[in-house]
Amino acid sequence: MKRLNLKALFITLVLVLSLALTLGPGCITITTPETTTPPPTVTPTPAPINPEWTPPITANQTAKLPSIADVVALVKPSVVAITTEVVSYDFFNRPYTQEGAGSGWIIDEGGIIVTNNHVVEGARNITVTTDSGDSYTADINSVATDPLNDLAILKIDASDLPVLKRGDTSTLRVGDWVIAIGNALGQGIRATEGIISRKGVNLHVSQGQTLYDLIETSAAINPGNSGGPLVSLAGEVIGITSAKVAQIGVEGMGYAISIDTALPIIQELVNKGYVTRPWLGVGLYTVDRIAIRQLRLSIDYGVLLVQIVAGAPADQAGLKEGDVIVGIGDKEVTHVQELTRTLHSSEIGQPLEIKYWREDTEYTTNVIPIESPRP
Numbered sequence: 001m002k003r004l005n006l007k008a009l010f011i012t013l014v015l016v017l018s019l020a021l022t023l024g025p026g027c028i029t030i031t032t033p034e035t036t037t038p039p040p041t042v043t044p045t046p047a048p049i050n051p052e053w054t055p056p057i058t059a060n061q062t063a064k065l066p067s068i069a070d071v072v073a074l075v076k077p078s079v080v081a082i083t084t085e086v087v088s089y090d091f092f093n094r095p096y097t098q099e100g101a102g103s104g105w106i107i108d109e110g111g112i113i114v115t116n117n118h119v120v121e122g123a124r125n126i127t128v129t130t131d132s133g134d135s136y137t138a139d140i141n142s143v144a145t146d147p148l149n150d151l152a153i154l155k156i157d158a159s160d161l162p163v164l165k166r167g168d169t170s171t172l173r174v175g176d177w178v179i180a181i182g183n184a185l186g187q188g189i190r191a192t193e194g195i196i197s198r199k200g201v202n203l204h205v206s207q208g209q210t211l212y213d214l215i216e217t218s219a220a221i222n223p224g225n226s227g228g229p230l231v232s233l234a235g236e237v238i239g240i241t242s243a244k245v246a247q248i249g250v251e252g253m254g255y256a257i258s259i260d261t262a263l264p265i266i267q268e269l270v271n272k273g274y275v276t277r278p279w280l281g282v283g284l285y286t287v288d289r290i291a292i293r294q295l296r297l298s299i300d301y302g303v304l305l306v307q308i309v310a311g312a313p314a315d316q317a318g319l320k321e322g323d324v325i326v327g328i329g330d331k332e333v334t335h336v337q338e339l340t341r342t343l344h345s346s347e348i349g350q351p352l353e354i355k356y357w358r359e360d361t362e363y364t365t366n367v368i369p370i371e372s373p374r375p
Helices: 002-021 070-079 259-272 290-293 336-344
Strands: 079-089 095-106 111-117 123-129 136-137 145-146 151-155 177-182 190-204 209-217 229-231 234-246 254-258 282-286 301-308 323-330 352-358 361-367
Touching: 002 282, 070 079, 070 190, 070 229, 079 111, 095 234, 111 259, 136 209, 145 259, 151 259, 177 209, 177 234, 177 336, 190 254, 209 259, 229 352, 234 259, 254 259, 282 336, 301 336, 323 336
Parallel strands: none
Antiparallel strands: 079 095, 079 123, 095 111, 111 151, 123 136, 145 151, 177 190, 177 229, 190 209, 209 254, 229 234, 234 254, 282 301, 301 323, 323 352, 352 361
16 A cells, blocks of 8 residues: 555656646746847948059050070070090099080181180190081180180181170169070080179189179079070170089079170280280289298288299389288288289289388388280
8 A cells, every 4th residue: 555655646746846847927937047248349441542543454564575596596506515625634643535515606707716714724625516517626726815814715717607796784784684505514505594693793713713793694504504605685795604603502693704894805815815914023822820820920911922023013113022912002902812903903004002011011112014924
């Protein structure tokens, strides 16, 4: 009986709870708390910049560039490949023949060719091959060179050759298109294009040699290009390819000697076979720590005179070995290249004021440069 009563009681409680949840007002209800919604943020409307503005009219105003192929077709017949043979010596001092390759360009229809000095320096045989495939052997005895500016002139026995025109570098701008044409890697004449990256560059290329007034270009320069022309889109020579910065991670930095700098030298090489410059008759050395320590110099900069040619202008002016030149005129000189450039820009026969130190005293003298002796 007790079990039945408990069961009946459980059923009764369930019914009561169900009625309570379903009844209306006054009964137990379950509600959800209300959620408060923040008011929307109002962004102010920006003021108009110019209500009347309209987009610019689309128009192709870029001038059409001349075809590079047309320029190459115009210039390439005047560019030559140069092959050289140089005698070198191995570790055991045994001679062997080493071949080299370079480029050049025709400056006179009678067979006068411009190239770099380093292309033909020391060569015992020079072969010139034209764009038409004709080969000539250049006369070694008629090769005229200027090592200081890395220029050389060759002569071949030919006539009616196509000649390149000279350009004007004063009108060139950084960003102008240029084309380098030459015997790259000794594999024949090819062309590469680029722009002018800089003008008036001075580049130290070796001990005691600095090239001045160079044109820097992004046109690819490779071994064998040396001596070839750098031309404008008008097909005119504006430079002579001479050097490339060859370092890991460096690209697009080739250099050409400006035609404005090269042409007077080329004319002297053609007319006289060598270049005449103001000459003092001295041997020079840039003052450094070694010279200061060994010679106990009283000054730590300048150009040391290590040789005085007897009877030369420097000797007549009273300069002696061991003197240190620190100035020419109103220009201070601190190294050999600076003194040499200043001297070469002077005039033969015109006095130059030289400031120099001898032991612990500074002196001034006048030197009259003369024409440099023939090499």
